[in-house]
Amino acid sequence: MRGALVGKQHRRLLLAGLLRHVNRVAAVDGEGPSLHLQRRHFFSSFPFLPPTATQHRFLARVVPSCSTSLWSGLEGQRRSMFIQTQSTPNPSSLMFHPGKPVMEVGSADFPNARSAMTSPLAKALYGIDGITRVFFGSDFVTVTKSEDTSWDLLKPEIFAAIMDFYSSGQPLFLDSSAAASMDTAIHEDDSEVVAMIKELLETRIRPSVQDDGGDIEYRGYDPETGIVKLRMQGACSGCPSSSVTLKSGIENMLMHYIPEIRGVEQELDGEEEKQMEQ
Secondary structure, three states, X not given: OHHHHHHHHHHXXXXXXXXXXXXHHHHHHOOHHHHHHHHHHHHHOOOOOOOOHHHHHHXXXXXXXXXXXXXHHHHHHHHOOOOEEEEOOOOOEEEEEXXXXXXXXXXXXXXXXXXXXXXXXXXXXXXXXXXXXXXXXXXXXXXXXXXXXXXXXXXXXXXXXXXXXXXXXXXXXXXXXXXXXXXXXXXXXXXXXXXXXXXXXXXXHHHHHHHOOEEEEEEEEEOOOOEEEEEEEEOOOOOOOHHHHHHHHHHHHHHHHOOOOOEEEEOOOHHHHHHHHO
């Protein structure tokens, strides 16, 4: 036990010495203030956050032969994750790519904290102040924030929550039945029109919507009125351009290929209705 404690103390002293050297090198390069902030954030969460790209660059310059193996040895699987971010048409939503699969099939939308209780990752993300919506795609997580919250403050916490989840070994859903159902799966009792709608949504429309960090859910078709009901998810929910996408893009495509369709309407959930009322 004593040997383990000594080993941890030795590693901490080694890292502290390296980062002090990094800070001196950064000051020479004129990057002192920005690196100082990054170093302070790093120590505030040590040893649970990986070094920033700037710290990696300077550490490699100081000890190029051992810096990579040092961090890999101390951080393990969680520290080897490289999470990328991608902007969306919705300025309040951001895509996070963990470099690992998220949803095996379909997608999952969590419009409020209560709905997130079925997923450890979604629950952890909702535990961050300022998060208003979470969405899972095939290989990305879309997070939506409140307007008065800054991404600069949220990103480190979101990165940590995603890394914590993947290192924990927990399932994405506590109950397998809570996983996404395939709304566009074609069933035997589907009419020809419904089957064509689902096919177009799955093959032509959904991929484009998912590229923007969202998804579209089929909610039904009324043969008497010719109206298709859809629900926008993820970054597309509440996006200023979602109505344009729905009418100019999706509606036009469905009406072009399926003459029976007369229009497309967006179905709102409870949270979206509240936002519309405000």
